[in-house]
Amino acid sequence: MVCEKVTVVRGGVPVVRDLSVTVAAGEWVCLVGPNGAGKTSLLHAVGGLLPYSGRISVAGADAATAGERVLACRVGLMPQRPVVPESTTVAELVALGRTPHLPRFGTESDEDRRVVARCIERLCLDHVASRPATQLSGGELQRVVLARALAQQPQVLLLDEPTSALDIGHQQTVLELVDALRREEGLTVVAAMHDLTSAGQYGDRLVLLEDGRVAADGPAADVLRPDLLGRVYGARVDVVAGADGPVVVPLRPGGRTGHPVPRAGQRL
Numbered sequence: 323m324v325c326e327k328v329t330v331v332r333g334g335v336p337v338v339r340d341l342s343v344t345v346a347a348g349e350w351v352c353l354v355g356p357n358g359a360g361k362t363s364l365l366h367a368v369g370g371l372l373p374y375s376g377r378i379s380v381a382g383a384d385a386a387t388a389g390e391r392v393l394a395c396r397v398g399l400m401p402q403r404p405v406v407p408e409s410t411t412v413a414e415l416v417a418l419g420r421t422p423h424l425p426r427f428g429t430e431s432d433e434d435r436r437v438v439a440r441c442i443e444r445l446c447l448d449h450v451a452s453r454p455a456t457q458l459s460g461g462e463l464q465r466v467v468l469a470r471a472l473a474q475q476p477q478v479l480l481l482d483e484p485t486s487a488l489d490i491g492h493q494q495t496v497l498e499l500v501d502a503l504r505r506e507e508g509l510t511v512v513a514a515m516h517d518l519t520s521a522g523q524y525g526d527r528l529v530l531l532e533d534g535r536v537a538a539d540g541p542a543a544d545v546l547r548p549d550l551l552g553r554v555y556g557a558r559v560d561v562v563a564g565a566d567g568p569v570v571v572p573l574r575p576g577g578r579t580g581h582p583v584p585r586a587g588q589r590l
């Protein structure tokens with residue numbers, strides 16, 4: 323995926339500004355940055371959902387001219403705020419991912435049904451497959467929406483905060499599944515993530531956005547620095563070495579004023 327001097331304007335305001343970023347085939351790049359930095363807007367421009375100026379080439383297609391169907395066969399977007407039609411079951415919602423692959427006026431083939439069943443199984447959704455999607459918990463729905471994007475069998479997967487509603491166990495399950503698909507099928511992944519530690523654990527590179535521009539682009543060790551994160555997020559953090567990469571630890575800006583600082587091992 324190549325973005326060259328991309329600008330996205332929303333409500334008359336440029337929210338992605340002259341941004342250039344390249345993601346190699348099979349690479350996993352995490353978009354990080356504060357609320358409103360432009361992560362969703364960039365993902366939607368790449369997915370053909372928002373107009374932009376500049377050039378975006380994704381899975382060999384020009385996002386502006388490729389056409390909805392061609393783009394949908396190659397690019398899957400897991401949105402941050404999914405729209406769920408009333409009374410649609412989980413299985414039906416996941417099956418919608420096959421739509422771009424169906425012949426015009428055609429129906430699902432055995433292969434389409436097999437892909438849908440496999441995605442439902444891999445996201446541990448068998449037990450809710452026949453339930454209306456509107457009756458799911460936020461985390462269950464998030465997994466359904468990922469299953470729908472995977473059912474598209476895209477070459478490039480765009481994830482907008484894919485684990486924000488998931489408990490820690492499901493976070494790991496989902497991110498490991500995406501990583502497995504990347505290794506098995508050469509999937510390219512671009513994921514907007516707020517969990518900086520997870521972003522560093524799974525991303526080959528982190529692109530830090532600030533006011534619609536790239537503030538930093540590189541491996542986790544180069545981007546997850548307390549001084550840089552402190553400036554861009556206005557947060558006080560520490561970064562410590564972990565087994566799978568840097569671990570970002572939030573610190574209270576003024577410390578725990580008025581409370582005794584516990585000694586290591588002391589119970590509070």
Ligand SMILES: Nc1ncnc2c1ncn2[C@@H]1O[C@H](COP(=O)(O)OP(=O)(O)OP(=O)(O)O)[C@@H](O)[C@H]1O
Binds near residue numbers: 362363
């Ligand atoms: N429909 C819209 N009309 C006008 N402005 C919008 C619209 N949607 C988003 N914006 C603005 O565009 C800017 C970028 O928003 P965007 O959702 O891309 O940021 P983000 O980095 O994904 O944020 P978050 O981390 O909160 O999801 C924000 O200032 C936001 O208020």
